[in-house]
Amino acid sequence: xxxxxxxLAGGFFLTYQSxxxxxxxxxxxxxxxAAMTQLTGFLLAVLIVVVVGDRSYQQLNQVSPLYASGGxxxxxxxxxxxxxxxxxxxTLTIGVFLVxxxxxxxxxxxxGWFSMSKKRIGRTQIAGVILMVAGIIVLKW
Amino acid sequence: MAMGIxxxxxxxxxxxxxxxxxxxxxxxxxxxxxxALVLLLGFAASFSAGLAFEGxxxxxxxxxxxxxxxxxxGVGVVACVTQGVQILGPSRAISLVMVSQxxxxxxxxxxxxxxxxxxxxTWQSLLGVLLIxxxxxxFQLGPKLKQxxxxxxxxxxxEAND
Numbered sequence: 001x002x003x004x005x006x007x008l009a010g011g012f013f014l015t016y017q018s019x020x021x022x023x024x025x026x027x028x029x030x031x032x033x034a035a036m037t038q039l040t041g042f043l044l045a046v047l048i049v050v051v052v053g054d055r056s057y058q059q060l061n062q063v064s065p066l067y068a069s070g071g072x073x074x075x076x077x078x079x080x081x082x083x084x085x086x087x088x089x090x091t092l093t094i095g096v097f098l099v100x101x102x103x104x105x106x107x108x109x110x111x112g113w114f115s116m117s118k119k120r121i122g123r124t125q126i127a128g129v130i131l132m133v134a135g136i137i138v139l140k141w
Numbered sequence: 142m143a144m145g146i147x148x149x150x151x152x153x154x155x156x157x158x159x160x161x162x163x164x165x166x167x168x169x170x171x172x173x174x175x176x177a178l179v180l181l182l183g184f185a186a187s188f189s190a191g192l193a194f195e196g197x198x199x200x201x202x203x204x205x206x207x208x209x210x211x212x213x214x215g216v217g218v219v220a221c222v223t224q225g226v227q228i229l230g231p232s233r234a235i236s237l238v239m240v241s242q243x244x245x246x247x248x249x250x251x252x253x254x255x256x257x258x259x260x261x262x263t264w265q266s267l268l269g270v271l272l273i274x275x276x277x278x279x280f281q282l283g284p285k286l287k288q289x290x291x292x293x294x295x296x297x298x299x300e301a302n303d
Contacts (some may be wrong), residue, residue, distance in 0.1 A: 001217065001225070002224075003227075003228030003229040003233075003234065003265045004225075004237060005222070005231070006221045006222070006224040006225035006228065006234075007222070007225035007229060007234045007237035007238050007241065008235075008238075008241040009217070009221040009235075009241075010217075010218055010221035010222035010225055010238045010239045010241070011203075011239065011240065011241025011243075011244075011245060012236070012241060012245050013214050013215075013217040013221060013237065013241040013251060013296070014219040014242050015241075015242050015245035015246050016214055016245070016261065017211075017215060017218065018213040018246075019185075019254070019255055019257055020214060020255065021211070021212045022257065023255045023256050023257060024204075024208050024211060026256070027202075027203075027204075027205070028202035028203065028204055028208070029191075029195070029199075029202060030192030030202075031190055031194065031195060031199060031285040032189055032190075032191060032199060033296070034154060034183070034187035034190075035184055035188045035191055035199075036186040036204065036208060036209065036211065036212075037211045037212050037214075037215065038180050038181075038183040038184035038187055038212070038215075039180075039184045039188075039212065040209055040210065040211060040212025040213070041211075041212030041213070041214075041215035041216055042181045042183075042212070042276075043186055043212065043231055044212055045173055045176045045177035045180055045211060045216060045219075046177050047178075048169075048173045048193055048216070049173045049174055049177055049283065052173065054171050054173055054174055055176075056169070056174050057170055057171075057174040057178070058169045059169045059170060060169075060170060060174075060178070062169050063165070063166050063170065064165065064167050066162070067162040067163075067165040068162075068165065068178065069162075069164055069168050069182060070158070070159045070161075070162030070163050070176060070179065070182070070222050071159070071179035071180065071181065071182025071183045071185075071186070072182045072185070072186040073155045073158060073159045073162075073186075074159070074179070074180075074182070074183030074186060074187065075183065075186035075189075075190050076151070076153050076155050076185045076232050077152050077156055078160065078183070078276035079148075080148040080151055080152030080155075080189075081149075081150070081152050082150060083144075083145070084145040084146075084148045084149040084152065084256050085143065085257075087144060087145035087148075088145040088146070088149075089246075089250045089258070089260045090246040090249045090250050090257065091243065091246040091247045091249075091250045091260070091269075091270065092145070092146075092149075093145070093246070093263075094242050094243050094246040095243060095246075095269070095270075095273050096145075096146055096149035096153060097149050097152055097153035097156065098153065098167045098239055098242070098243065098273065098277060099150075099151060099153065099154050099273075099298075100149065100150045100151070100152070100153025100154045100156075101153045101154070101157045101160075102156070102157075102264055102277075102280055103154070104153070104154040104158065105157050105295075106158035106192055108157065108158075108161055113161075114158070114161045114162065114165065116161060118290075122283060122284060124279055124280070124283025124284055125206045125263035125279075125280050127276075127279055127283075128275075128276040128277065128278075128279035128280030128281075128283065129157050129276060129280060130276070131175065131272055131273075131275050131276030131279060132273045132276030132277065133276075134147070134272050134276075135268075135269045135270065135271070135272030135273035135274075135275075135276060136269065136273065137266050137269075138265060138272055139236050139266055139269030139270065139273070140142075140178075140269075141265065
């Protein structure tokens with residue numbers, strides 16, 4: 001039960017974040033909004049690292065620089081998210097984001113890219129994506 | 142509209158790539174240190190892009206006080222999703238997160254909170270959201286669950302900045 005509530009709250013925060021970013025960006029600009037939310041989030045995360053006495057960051061040198069730099073992609077993700085929300089609303093934006101995420105997950109896992117173990121993709125996964133695309137079409141018809 | 146869909150497709154693909162990269166980072170580093178790193182780089186990239194496109198115009202803005210607290214939302218995402226994954230396991234937790242995301246999206250569009258343009262509720266949009274949710278659940282919880290553990294971790298939108 002507690003796990004379900006956490007997961008639902010996680011989804012709520014993700015949507016709230018998209019909405020807040022879109023609202024902020026329409027008032028002060030997209031890059032300003034992206035930089036601001038990332039900076040304040042970073043400061044809070046650092047505070048948590050300090051409070052819980054986490055020192056695992058000292059092993060950062062053991063992480064491949066490519067993977068360690070994943071955060072840079074946020075600029076593209078945020079820009080696209082805010083612009084898409086402005087153009088077509090939250091629901092459709094999230095729907096298309098989810099489809100693209102899962103399709104990319106299929107690609108990564110079936111090819112075993114980025115140090116992920118290679119896996120066979122089942123028909124269920126394909127069917128799931130098809131159902132989602134149908135949902136997008138219904139949503140926008 | 143077509144532009145919006147194109148941007149969302151690219152954005153979603155990058156969310157997945159980023160989650161995969163982050164999963165590799167988390168093999169060595171704790172969730173919170175990873176989150177801090179990811180947000181720092183996200184800030185650096187957004188700041189640089191802003192400077193490149195807008196020059197010093199980047200600094201000319203009037204923020205309402207709550208704008209400065211928006212970063213808390215990202216931290217809320219990480220905290221809740223991490224807890225959910227620990228209790229429910231990745232596939233069940235991530236599928237719930239995604240379903241929750243799209244339903245709250247529908248709610249938000251309908252209510253038009255926070256100066257967002259209101260999109261009137263229709264039964265058709267509810268049907269669309271139900272189909273998308275069904276697709277997510279089928280994808281994440283369908284047969285062969287056991288072999289797909291890592292896939293489910295990868296596909297989750299568990300990051301603070303998407």
